Amino acid sequence: MKKKPHFSVIVACYNEEKIIERCIKSILNQDFSDFELVLINDGSTDNTKQILDKYKQNKKIVIIHKSTNEDKPKRINEAVAASKGRIIAVTDADSIVPKNWLSSFKKEFEKYSEAAAIGGVYESAEQDAVSLAGNMFERIFMDTGLIPNLLPGANSAYKKQDFIESGGYPLRKWGADAMIDLNMRKTGKKIRISRNIKVKTGYPKTVKASLKRKFVWGGGLASILDGTKFRLNFLLRPAYYTVLCFICIATIFSYFVNQFAFLISLILFLTILLLPSLALSVLSIFWILKEKKYAYSKALPLMLFLPTVQEFSYFIGFLYVMSGGKLENAWRQKK
Known part of the structure; x- marks a missing residue:
């Protein structure tokens, strides 16, 4: 019987032709080799499908193509269901993970064996002033506890059984990342945030784009308040x-x-x-x-x-x- 991988890395993609390859290459460059990479294409209308298919011969990679476009949480849950790893690591298509990403998660789970999930922090993949300002603001406020330290959607790892027991990602347009964190805490599962596990991810490059993102994030917070314990x-x-x-x-x-x-x-x-x-x-x-x-x-x-x-x-x-x-x-x- 083929040995199951230690990690299943999940990346959901929708129209990511410009950035998906840098993400895939960073994952394949890990210093810990016991993993599979599950790429799920959510009905992309650009060249994402063709780019993913270039990796079909790689035995580490599982590619799932969907003909229709749905919500990201649904696609992540489907990828988890198709995965074989004991631990699920999730990142985004616009992210770049460091070489020690999976080995760092492994060390954290070994050190904190009671943890059901471990999250890291973000760095900006871009070096323009607007992107850096957005990332720096988040890091400062998270370090001081002024905004919640929740599992980040592009830099988290879950014990698969705990992920399933918590119901996986809630099927909602916004706030799914926050809700799975809150759902796990409600059921008594332990969560740890490590500032040593860093992933570079995309931030808006213009003031206008950053304002739009903040607008929808604020709306996302409002959308989860009905099921959230007051914090x-x-x-x-x-x-x-x-x-x-x-x-x-x-x-x-x-x-x-x-x-x-x-x-x-x-x-x-x-x-x-x-x-x-x-x-x-x-x-x-x-x-x-x-x-x-x-x-x-x-x-x-x-x-x-x-x-x-x-x-x-x-x-x-x-x-x-x-x-x-x-x-x-x-x-x-x-x-």
Whole structure:
């Protein structure tokens, strides 16, 4: 009987002709060889199918083509069902994994044997200022616990049995990554986030694209709240902008009522608006020095304003879905 692989690496693809090969090559370049790679093509309309078929002769690779386009969570679950590994490692088609990616997961599972799932962190695959600023902001806030440390969709590994017992990826357009984390925790399964396991993944290269991504992420948060145990850091960003909006309205109103009240309101508004940006800029410098990520220095000027604008877009997306708005399918969102 053929020995089952230790890992099954899952990559779901939809119209990824420009980037899928760099992902495949990085996975095949692992220093730990006991794995299979399951590539599932979700009805791509570009040349993704032809690119995947170039790897049909590789015995490590299982290729699944689907004729129709569905949701990404469904395709990942189907790939898991077809997999043979004891541990499921998931990454995205726009990601580049390091050579020690699987061996690092293996060491973490051996060290923390009670863990049902282990996640890592992201680095930006691109080196432009907007991409680096987006990644640096996330890393700083995750390191400080101001935003939730959940299993990242493009850098996570699960014990297959625990993945199945938790119901796999919830079949939803947005928030599936967060929901599988929360579902596992609800059933008492242990999850660990390791900052030593890093994957380079795609970030929006333009301000407009970054605002669109934040909008849908905010909407994604709103879409999972009904089934989520309350956690303060889930609502920290919406709460901040709610307070800021109320103070802004009060400032405008006070302008027509009382000059002194207007001055106090204006000072309060500017303090709440600008102080976090200044603090974040200082934290960014310390983070660059601590992580020795000197290439991120080019993003420092953007840290004065871009995160504030991005998080406001996140807040608007949150309000949009909370008020009944619907988000486009996650597969359709382009960076």
